[in-house]
Amino acid sequence: MRERRIKIMVRLNEHERERLVQQVKQTGLSQEAYIRSLINGYIPKSLPPLDYYTMLRELNAIGNNLNQLAAKAHSTGHPDRNAFQREAEDLRRAIQQIQEAVTAPEPRQTPL
Known part of the structure:
Protein backbone atom coordinates (compact mmCIF):
# COMPACT_ATOMS: atom_id res chain seq x y z
CA MET A 1 0.00 0.00 0.00
CA PRO A 48 28.13 16.75 -6.92
CA PRO A 49 30.55 17.25 -9.81
CA LEU A 50 31.30 14.14 -11.87
CA ASP A 51 34.83 13.85 -10.48
CA TYR A 52 33.51 13.81 -6.88
CA TYR A 53 32.99 10.04 -6.95
CA THR A 54 36.39 9.48 -8.55
CA MET A 55 38.03 11.55 -5.82
CA LEU A 56 36.12 9.66 -3.17
CA ARG A 57 37.25 6.30 -4.57
CA GLU A 58 40.85 7.54 -4.57
CA LEU A 59 40.60 8.72 -0.97
CA ASN A 60 39.11 5.38 0.05
CA ALA A 61 41.94 3.54 -1.72
CA ILE A 62 44.49 5.68 0.13
CA GLY A 63 42.75 4.89 3.39
CA ASN A 64 42.82 1.18 2.65
CA ASN A 65 46.53 1.39 1.83
CA LEU A 66 47.18 3.24 5.06
CA ASN A 67 45.36 0.55 7.02
CA GLN A 68 47.38 -2.18 5.29
CA LEU A 69 50.62 -0.34 6.05
CA ALA A 70 49.58 0.07 9.65
CA ALA A 71 48.81 -3.64 9.97
CA LYS A 72 52.14 -4.60 8.38
CA ALA A 73 54.06 -2.12 10.52
CA HIS A 74 52.38 -3.49 13.62
CA SER A 75 53.20 -7.09 12.72
CA THR A 76 56.87 -6.33 12.00
CA GLY A 77 57.18 -3.94 14.92
CA HIS A 78 58.85 -1.12 12.99
CA PRO A 79 56.89 2.15 12.52
CA ASP A 80 54.59 3.65 15.15
CA ARG A 81 51.21 1.97 14.86
CA ASN A 82 49.44 4.79 16.72
CA ALA A 83 50.67 7.35 14.22
CA PHE A 84 49.32 5.28 11.34
CA GLN A 85 45.99 4.83 13.14
CA ARG A 86 45.67 8.58 13.68
CA GLU A 87 46.39 9.20 10.01
CA ALA A 88 43.86 6.60 8.92
CA GLU A 89 41.22 8.10 11.21
CA ASP A 90 41.96 11.60 9.90
CA LEU A 91 41.51 10.31 6.36
CA ARG A 92 38.16 8.67 7.25
CA ARG A 93 37.00 11.91 8.85
CA ALA A 94 38.01 13.90 5.76
CA ILE A 95 36.10 11.53 3.50
CA GLN A 96 33.01 11.86 5.68
CA GLN A 97 33.26 15.65 5.72
CA ILE A 98 33.56 15.75 1.92
CA GLN A 99 30.51 13.53 1.57
CA GLU A 100 28.45 15.63 3.97
CA ALA A 101 29.57 18.93 2.46
CA VAL A 102 28.67 17.86 -1.04
CA THR A 103 25.57 15.70 -0.60
CA ALA A 104 23.76 16.45 2.67
CA PRO A 105 20.76 18.80 2.47
CA GLU A 106 20.99 22.02 4.44
CA PRO A 107 18.26 23.20 6.82
CA ARG A 108 16.30 26.16 5.51
CA GLN A 109 17.04 29.40 7.38
CA THR A 110 13.58 30.94 7.10
CA PRO A 111 10.25 29.14 7.57
CA LEU A 112 7.78 28.85 4.71
Missing part, protein backbone atom coordinates in the same frame (compact mmCIF):
# COMPACT_ATOMS: atom_id res chain seq x y z
CA ARG A 2 1.23 3.50 -0.79
CA GLU A 3 2.43 5.60 2.10
CA ARG A 4 1.47 8.87 0.44
CA ARG A 5 -2.17 8.86 -0.54
CA ILE A 6 -2.86 12.60 -0.57
CA LYS A 7 -2.54 14.28 -3.94
CA ILE A 8 -2.15 18.05 -4.18
CA MET A 9 -2.38 19.93 -7.44
CA VAL A 10 -0.49 23.21 -7.71
CA ARG A 11 -0.82 25.66 -10.56
CA LEU A 12 2.29 27.52 -11.69
CA ASN A 13 2.94 30.11 -14.33
CA GLU A 14 5.53 29.36 -17.00
CA HIS A 15 8.34 31.20 -15.19
CA GLU A 16 7.69 29.32 -11.93
CA ARG A 17 7.54 26.00 -13.76
CA GLU A 18 10.86 26.70 -15.49
CA ARG A 19 12.47 27.59 -12.16
CA LEU A 20 11.12 24.43 -10.54
CA VAL A 21 12.31 22.23 -13.41
CA GLN A 22 15.76 23.87 -13.33
CA GLN A 23 16.13 23.48 -9.56
CA VAL A 24 14.92 19.88 -9.62
CA LYS A 25 17.33 19.02 -12.45
CA GLN A 26 20.27 20.40 -10.46
CA THR A 27 19.50 18.04 -7.56
CA GLY A 28 18.75 14.86 -9.48
CA LEU A 29 15.60 14.38 -7.42
CA SER A 30 12.07 13.94 -8.69
CA GLN A 31 9.80 16.98 -8.45
CA GLU A 32 7.86 15.27 -5.69
CA ALA A 33 10.98 14.46 -3.63
CA TYR A 34 12.29 18.00 -4.15
CA ILE A 35 9.07 19.59 -2.92
CA ARG A 36 8.78 17.17 0.04
CA SER A 37 12.32 18.10 1.03
CA LEU A 38 11.40 21.81 1.01
CA ILE A 39 8.25 21.13 3.03
CA ASN A 40 10.32 19.24 5.60
CA GLY A 41 12.62 22.23 6.04
CA TYR A 42 15.58 21.21 3.86
CA ILE A 43 17.10 22.78 0.78
CA PRO A 44 18.36 19.94 -1.44
CA LYS A 45 21.94 20.27 -2.63
CA SER A 46 22.94 20.18 -6.26
CA LEU A 47 24.41 16.98 -7.63
Whole structure:
Protein backbone atom coordinates (compact mmCIF):
# COMPACT_ATOMS: atom_id res chain seq x y z
CA MET A 1 0.00 0.00 0.00
CA ARG A 2 1.23 3.50 -0.79
CA GLU A 3 2.43 5.60 2.10
CA ARG A 4 1.47 8.87 0.44
CA ARG A 5 -2.17 8.86 -0.54
CA ILE A 6 -2.86 12.60 -0.57
CA LYS A 7 -2.54 14.28 -3.94
CA ILE A 8 -2.15 18.05 -4.18
CA MET A 9 -2.38 19.93 -7.44
CA VAL A 10 -0.49 23.21 -7.71
CA ARG A 11 -0.82 25.66 -10.56
CA LEU A 12 2.29 27.52 -11.69
CA ASN A 13 2.94 30.11 -14.33
CA GLU A 14 5.53 29.36 -17.00
CA HIS A 15 8.34 31.20 -15.19
CA GLU A 16 7.69 29.32 -11.93
CA ARG A 17 7.54 26.00 -13.76
CA GLU A 18 10.86 26.70 -15.49
CA ARG A 19 12.47 27.59 -12.16
CA LEU A 20 11.12 24.43 -10.54
CA VAL A 21 12.31 22.23 -13.41
CA GLN A 22 15.76 23.87 -13.33
CA GLN A 23 16.13 23.48 -9.56
CA VAL A 24 14.92 19.88 -9.62
CA LYS A 25 17.33 19.02 -12.45
CA GLN A 26 20.27 20.40 -10.46
CA THR A 27 19.50 18.04 -7.56
CA GLY A 28 18.75 14.86 -9.48
CA LEU A 29 15.60 14.38 -7.42
CA SER A 30 12.07 13.94 -8.69
CA GLN A 31 9.80 16.98 -8.45
CA GLU A 32 7.86 15.27 -5.69
CA ALA A 33 10.98 14.46 -3.63
CA TYR A 34 12.29 18.00 -4.15
CA ILE A 35 9.07 19.59 -2.92
CA ARG A 36 8.78 17.17 0.04
CA SER A 37 12.32 18.10 1.03
CA LEU A 38 11.40 21.81 1.01
CA ILE A 39 8.25 21.13 3.03
CA ASN A 40 10.32 19.24 5.60
CA GLY A 41 12.62 22.23 6.04
CA TYR A 42 15.58 21.21 3.86
CA ILE A 43 17.10 22.78 0.78
CA PRO A 44 18.36 19.94 -1.44
CA LYS A 45 21.94 20.27 -2.63
CA SER A 46 22.94 20.18 -6.26
CA LEU A 47 24.41 16.98 -7.63
CA PRO A 48 28.13 16.75 -6.92
CA PRO A 49 30.55 17.25 -9.81
CA LEU A 50 31.30 14.14 -11.87
CA ASP A 51 34.83 13.85 -10.48
CA TYR A 52 33.51 13.81 -6.88
CA TYR A 53 32.99 10.04 -6.95
CA THR A 54 36.39 9.48 -8.55
CA MET A 55 38.03 11.55 -5.82
CA LEU A 56 36.12 9.66 -3.17
CA ARG A 57 37.25 6.30 -4.57
CA GLU A 58 40.85 7.54 -4.57
CA LEU A 59 40.60 8.72 -0.97
CA ASN A 60 39.11 5.38 0.05
CA ALA A 61 41.94 3.54 -1.72
CA ILE A 62 44.49 5.68 0.13
CA GLY A 63 42.75 4.89 3.39
CA ASN A 64 42.82 1.18 2.65
CA ASN A 65 46.53 1.39 1.83
CA LEU A 66 47.18 3.24 5.06
CA ASN A 67 45.36 0.55 7.02
CA GLN A 68 47.38 -2.18 5.29
CA LEU A 69 50.62 -0.34 6.05
CA ALA A 70 49.58 0.07 9.65
CA ALA A 71 48.81 -3.64 9.97
CA LYS A 72 52.14 -4.60 8.38
CA ALA A 73 54.06 -2.12 10.52
CA HIS A 74 52.38 -3.49 13.62
CA SER A 75 53.20 -7.09 12.72
CA THR A 76 56.87 -6.33 12.00
CA GLY A 77 57.18 -3.94 14.92
CA HIS A 78 58.85 -1.12 12.99
CA PRO A 79 56.89 2.15 12.52
CA ASP A 80 54.59 3.65 15.15
CA ARG A 81 51.21 1.97 14.86
CA ASN A 82 49.44 4.79 16.72
CA ALA A 83 50.67 7.35 14.22
CA PHE A 84 49.32 5.28 11.34
CA GLN A 85 45.99 4.83 13.14
CA ARG A 86 45.67 8.58 13.68
CA GLU A 87 46.39 9.20 10.01
CA ALA A 88 43.86 6.60 8.92
CA GLU A 89 41.22 8.10 11.21
CA ASP A 90 41.96 11.60 9.90
CA LEU A 91 41.51 10.31 6.36
CA ARG A 92 38.16 8.67 7.25
CA ARG A 93 37.00 11.91 8.85
CA ALA A 94 38.01 13.90 5.76
CA ILE A 95 36.10 11.53 3.50
CA GLN A 96 33.01 11.86 5.68
CA GLN A 97 33.26 15.65 5.72
CA ILE A 98 33.56 15.75 1.92
CA GLN A 99 30.51 13.53 1.57
CA GLU A 100 28.45 15.63 3.97
CA ALA A 101 29.57 18.93 2.46
CA VAL A 102 28.67 17.86 -1.04
CA THR A 103 25.57 15.70 -0.60
CA ALA A 104 23.76 16.45 2.67
CA PRO A 105 20.76 18.80 2.47
CA GLU A 106 20.99 22.02 4.44
CA PRO A 107 18.26 23.20 6.82
CA ARG A 108 16.30 26.16 5.51
CA GLN A 109 17.04 29.40 7.38
CA THR A 110 13.58 30.94 7.10
CA PRO A 111 10.25 29.14 7.57
CA LEU A 112 7.78 28.85 4.71
